[in-house]
Amino acid sequence: MLKTDTNENIVGVFDTEEALINAIKNIKKSSFKIKNVFTPYPIHEVFHELGLTTRLPWLAFFYAVGGTILVFAFLYWTSVIDYPISIGGKPDLSPSFIIVMFVMTILFGIVLSLVTFFTVQRLYPGKVPVIIHEDIVDDKYVIVIEKSNAMTERDVVAINKLFVSNMAIEIGLKNDVEAI
Amino acid sequence: MYDTRIRGELVEGGVTYSDITRDILAPIEQPAPAWWYAAMSVSLCAIAFGGWAGYMTISRGIGTWGLNNTQAWGWDIINFIWWIGIGHAGTAFSIFLLILRQKWRTSINRAAEAMTVAAVMCAGIFPLIHMGRPWMAFYVIPYPNTRGPLWVNFNSPLFWDVIAISTYLTASATFWYVGMIPDFATVRDKTNSKVKKLIYGILSFGWVGSAKGWLRFEALSMILGGLTAPLVISVHSIVSMDFATSVIPGWHTTIFPPYFVVGAIFSGFGMVLTLMIIIRNIYNYHHYVTDGHIDAIARILVFISLIMGSAYATEIFIASYSGSEYEYFTFYNNRITGDHMIGFWGMILCNAVIPQLFWFKAVRRNTALVFIISLFVNLGMWFERFTIIVTSLSKDYMPSNWTDYSPTLVEIGLYVGTLGIFTTCILLFFKNIPMIAISEVKGILKHTSIKNAKN
Numbered sequence: 001m002l003k004t005d006t007n008e009n010i011v012g013v014f015d016t017e018e019a020l021i022n023a024i025k026n027i028k029k030s031s032f033k034i035k036n037v038f039t040p041y042p043i044h045e046v047f048h049e050l051g052l053t054t055r056l057p058w059l060a061f062f063y064a065v066g067g068t069i070l071v072f073a074f075l076y077w078t079s080v081i082d083y084p085i086s087i088g089g090k091p092d093l094s095p096s097f098i099i100v101m102f103v104m105t106i107l108f109g110i111v112l113s114l115v116t117f118f119t120v121q122r123l124y125p126g127k128v129p130v131i132i133h134e135d136i137v138d139d140k141y142v143i144v145i146e147k148s149n150a151m152t153e154r155d156v157v158a159i160n161k162l163f164v165s166n167m168a169i170e171i172g173l174k175n176d177v178e179a180i
Numbered sequence: 181m182y183d184t185r186i187r188g189e190l191v192e193g194g195v196t197y198s199d200i201t202r203d204i205l206a207p208i209e210q211p212a213p214a215w216w217y218a219a220m221s222v223s224l225c226a227i228a229f230g231g232w233a234g235y236m237t238i239s240r241g242i243g244t245w246g247l248n249n250t251q252a253w254g255w256d257i258i259n260f261i262w263w264i265g266i267g268h269a270g271t272a273f274s275i276f277l278l279i280l281r282q283k284w285r286t287s288i289n290r291a292a293e294a295m296t297v298a299a300v301m302c303a304g305i306f307p308l309i310h311m312g313r314p315w316m317a318f319y320v321i322p323y324p325n326t327r328g329p330l331w332v333n334f335n336s337p338l339f340w341d342v343i344a345i346s347t348y349l350t351a352s353a354t355f356w357y358v359g360m361i362p363d364f365a366t367v368r369d370k371t372n373s374k375v376k377k378l379i380y381g382i383l384s385f386g387w388v389g390s391a392k393g394w395l396r397f398e399a400l401s402m403i404l405g406g407l408t409a410p411l412v413i414s415v416h417s418i419v420s421m422d423f424a425t426s427v428i429p430g431w432h433t434t435i436f437p438p439y440f441v442v443g444a445i446f447s448g449f450g451m452v453l454t455l456m457i458i459i460r461n462i463y464n465y466h467h468y469v470t471d472g473h474i475d476a477i478a479r480i481l482v483f484i485s486l487i488m489g490s491a492y493a494t495e496i497f498i499a500s501y502s503g504s505e506y507e508y509f510t511f512y513n514n515r516i517t518g519d520h521m522i523g524f525w526g527m528i529l530c531n532a533v534i535p536q537l538f539w540f541k542a543v544r545r546n547t548a549l550v551f552i553i554s555l556f557v558n559l560g561m562w563f564e565r566f567t568i569i570v571t572s573l574s575k576d577y578m579p580s581n582w583t584d585y586s587p588t589l590v591e592i593g594l595y596v597g598t599l600g601i602f603t604t605c606i607l608l609f610f611k612n613i614p615m616i617a618i619s620e621v622k623g624i625l626k627h628t629s630i631k632n633a634k635n
């Protein structure tokens with residue numbers, strides 16, 4: 001789940017993808033922990049370096065399977081139990097149910113995956129986002145390190161130095177940044 | 181990460197990431213040009229005509245159409261299938277190519293999906309009004325009711341149509357919308373207008389571009405894509421079963437599901453090509469929709485055209501080989517020759533013959549010619565549906581039942597009205613939505629245009 005802390009964060013802005021990935025690698029070697037990374041487009045190396053994974057595909061699979069079972073139960077109840085109608089002597093439990101089940105499986109998979117995505121990612125219309133940098137949607141890349149209360153002035157200087165030595169073009173402070 | 185070298189550069193002109201943002205947001209930021217207002221006025225007039233036709237249909241009934249006992253389906257179903265066929269492109273395009281990891285899709289998928297959603301909405305109007313009493317449309321929904329409780333017939337292709345098309349509309353609209361969320365965030369952060377900041381802020385759902393967000397976003401895209409891909413196949417298969425499960429000559433064939441699916445993708449790709457050439461030339465997106473993109477779609481079209489040609493040939497061969505005199509009559513006396521031969525030969529010419537010009541590189545590189553051929557493809561697919569529906573119904577088993585069919589002004593009005601809805605949606609899309617998926621194009625820039633990327 002996403003956590004939002006109200007304390008301050010140190011933000012390093014990078015100009016290129018290479019500089020960003022290089023900086024992530026170097027920060028991982030240091031004693032500081034990366035709180036989050038922001039990019040204008042998905043970068044697989046960033047996911048890899050941060051060790052991020054998602055269970056969304058598995059959930060989608062179970063949603064779809066659940067949908068199939070639910071729809072079959074519904075068809076069985078309506079056509080076999082509740083109101084069976086003999087159409088040309090064909091069986092009540094018809095193989096052509098497969099078509100309705102097939103389509104509804106997809107519908108369940110899609111709708112529930114969407115709901116899950118927006119819920120876990122906490123996205124909803126009207127949300128006021130904390131925009132980390134105005135060019136994050138354009139061509140800048142950002143690494144965030146949390147400035148916790150336990151940090152001394154020396155730690156902060158060290159983080160700043162770490163960003164500068166890794167080609168950060170801009171360093172700033174930002175409140176309320178969501179963690180990974 | 182592997183590089184795509186086979187297709188050459190996918191984004192030309194040495195653009196940088198910020199160039200992409202600026203170029204694609206430009207139409208949203210600038211006031212709409214004069215041609216846009218002119219086109220919008222024409223579209224709204226078409227909608228008004230359609231509105232009148234819809235009013236006549238609903239207030240007076242289906243009697244205002246040229247249908248009768250024999251010719252129970254006419255322009256309503258022709259146009260329904262034509263639109264739903266066009267509506268297959270977005271999904272066929274972006275989803276099949278997404279699953280196949282074809283990176284050249286990124287410049288085109290947004291427009292293709294927009295077109296899909298608009299076309300499926302237009303398609304949905306026809307089955308609704310051809311019920312005759314559209315206010316009773318909710319009867320097709322299976323819910324516990326006071327009529328028995330009598331359930332709908334779950335074995336009927338007409339019911340499968342209802343769920344398949346509503347699922348398809350849900351799937352393609354959400355796939356399109358989810359893909360736009362990061363780009364709406366781009367508009368939100370880049371625009372200077374307060375109103376736009378507010379509107380696109382709401383539309384962007386508070387997207388910030390965090391690493392985990394992107395990871396889940398990509399996973400969701402693959403899930404939606406993977407689940408919708410079989411739907412593309414099933415929707416038009418189900419539409420074809422509306423025909424194939426009947427006993428009407430010319431309809432009662434097992435070739436129908438694949439034949440309809442391929443035809444749908446064919447007409448959809450034709451419409452994508454029409455639309456992309458317009459976008460590319462009007463908004464000067466030559467760097468993003470390159471000659472290579474047009475070439476790739478043209479190659480796909482020539483391949484699908486061959487499949488269509490084979491399907492026509494198979495139908496005609498089986499009509500004589502089967503020994504069924506009714507099938508033989510329908511194909512040889514009522515399609516190849518007879519009252520409706522213009523529709524049949526128009527279909528053959530536009531779908532199986534003219535697209536063969538795409539074998540020649542000179543034709544594929546001539547945008548004007550490609551544009552004209554893409555229009556012929558859409559015309560040809562309309563002829564195909566006309567041929568299937570009108571020839572088979574107008575002259576079936578009993579000569580005493582034979583009748584002719586021509587549409588009334590109301591039917592023409594409904595078709596023109598849906599064309600108006602479609603163009604209005606497309607014009608609104610031109611003005612208000614980033615026409616090329618900004619974040620996706622940025623994502624492929626480095627891997628496919630190495631010397632273009634910064635550094």
